Amino acid sequence: MKIIKSFCFITAVITLLAGCISESYFNDLNSRPMISSTADVENTDTLKIGKLNNINKDVYFTLPLSVTDANANLQNLNINVGDGITLTDNDGKVAATYYDLNYSPVNAEWFKIFRLIPTNPGYYTVIATVTDKFNMQASLSKQIYAFDNMPPRCVVAEAYYTAPPNFLYVVRIDIRSSFDQDEKWGGGIAEYKAIYHYTWDDEAVGMASDFDGTPGIFECTDAPWEPIGWVEAWVIDNEGAESEHIRIDLTLKP
Numbered sequence: 001m002k003i004i005k006s007f008c009f010i011t012a013v014i015t016l017l018a019g020c021i022s023e024s025y026f027n028d029l030n031s032r033p034m035i036s037s038t039a040d041v042e043n044t045d046t047l048k049i050g051k052l053n054n055i056n057k058d059v060y061f062t063l064p065l066s067v068t069d070a071n072a073n074l075q076n077l078n079i080n081v082g083d084g085i086t087l088t089d090n091d092g093k094v095a096a097t098y099y100d101l102n103y104s105p106v107n108a109e110w111f112k113i114f115r116l117i118p119t120n121p122g123y124y125t126v127i128a129t130v131t132d133k134f135n136m137q138a139s140l141s142k143q144i145y146a147f148d149n150m151p152p153r154c155v156v157a158e159a160y161y162t163a164p165p166n167f168l169y170v171v172r173i174d175i176r177s178s179f180d181q182d183e184k185w186g187g188g189i190a191e192y193k194a195i196y197h198y199t200w201d202d203e204a205v206g207m208a209s210d211f212d213g214t215p216g217i218f219e220c221t222d223a224p225w226e227p228i229g230w231v232e233a234w235v236i237d238n239e240g241a242e243s244e245h246i247r248i249d250l251t252l253k254p
């Protein structure tokens, strides 16, 4: 019995030592592969795909992938794109997500430009993993955000009423500083809107827009009675989305 126990102990020690030696030996001989992506376009992690679920296939993320292995033993590349996104070649044709790299000279370095085409708005994570012949791996994770439209923001630069020379007050607001959050993707302000709510009987009256021919400036020249009401202002972008409606309390301009 004692002999059997000793034998088991010795076997365990040998196995452990062999494991350490082989891992060390293995690391000396083999180096981990490397993977990288060079961003070649601005804001490559955010994309406007439009309201119609990306019918325009020219709208995509660019994903260049470069893999290398110092000792030329690349085995494969696997790209996990998840649901809701299509991986294509740089010409737009559907691409494989798995690549066998185990042949010369590809086993030393490999490069390819992909496109990522989301079909719906949302956040996506794409993970590319390269593996070498000794199962050493390197991964690259890319997080991207696709949106259909961002609403505009209404900004009030000026809001006041003037003391009347007669019984007519003048209420004026300036919301020309309003902007669309996705201007750099083709968004823009299509309409400036304002309503003057006066306090006499809580009635609302429209305000003359495009005062002086300038969109974004409103004036109500016949604000009746007490002009100490308030103005409701908002803007609409070129895709029909409205900003929040802002309540503007008026102050008397000296």
Ligand SMILES: [Ca+2]
Residues within 6 Å of the ligand: 030, 031, 032, 033, 069, 070, 071, 072, 073, 074, 132, 133, 136
């Ligand atoms: Ca290697």
Ligand SMILES: [Ca+2]
Residues within 6 Å of the ligand: 149, 150, 151, 152, 180, 181, 182, 187, 188, 237, 238, 239, 241
């Ligand atoms: Ca917009």
